[in-house]
Amino acid sequence: MSEAKKPAVQPLRSAITYEDFDRVDIRVGTIIAVDPYPEARRPAFKLQVDFGPEIGTRKTSAQVTKHYNAHTLVGRQVAAVVNFPPKQIGKFMSEVLVLGFPDHEGEVVLISPERPVPNGGKLY
Template identity: 65%
Template sequence: MSAPENSSGQITYGDFDRVDIRVGTIVEAEVFPEARKPAYKLRIDFGPEIGIKRSSAQITVHYTPETLVGRQVLAVVNFPPRQIGPVRSEVLTLGFEDENGAIVLASVTGPVPNGRKMM
């Protein structure tokens, strides 16, 4: 899914504002053995308004399930769910590639209430 672009390749603030990025806390992380590439199955708590959502993430290089539980992460919560093997991924967990292509999670630097929207 790509955002509409104007002639200069830039998106408008309105385009960006439609992407609902929220903070949530990982409450469960486990190995996803059925995934084609190494990945984890995550359950992320986005607070009472959104609830707990599932995601899968290829973040096995820098993280273990034990180090993920309790970590706050950023995710897009308004994409349609996507079936990834036996897992229905309900949110897109955000991250960046490091110099070797492994994913480093996007996160906040201090505690934020679950479900808060990125502004």
């Protein structure tokens, strides 16, 4: 692997308070639909994620085509930030930010609970 492919090591950020952390609303949801997103600059999917009755279904795009396909994503639980304002991504309006970590090549590996949990559960 070339040096250019390795993800940059992110420096440790300055300390935050518990109140800062608590303002970021990270919830678990289940991916219920996956569509291709051919208009995206980098290969991506459009996802619909069910966060349970309180939050409902939200949509997002995710550049996760390296490790996942539509079949492996549907039914998968993921963590996402649900209190960002909607963001226009090309012709698509993203409503949440699905979370992941970069692998050794910088490709996204999604965060999922190790066992099924109720949709809408808040990270703490």
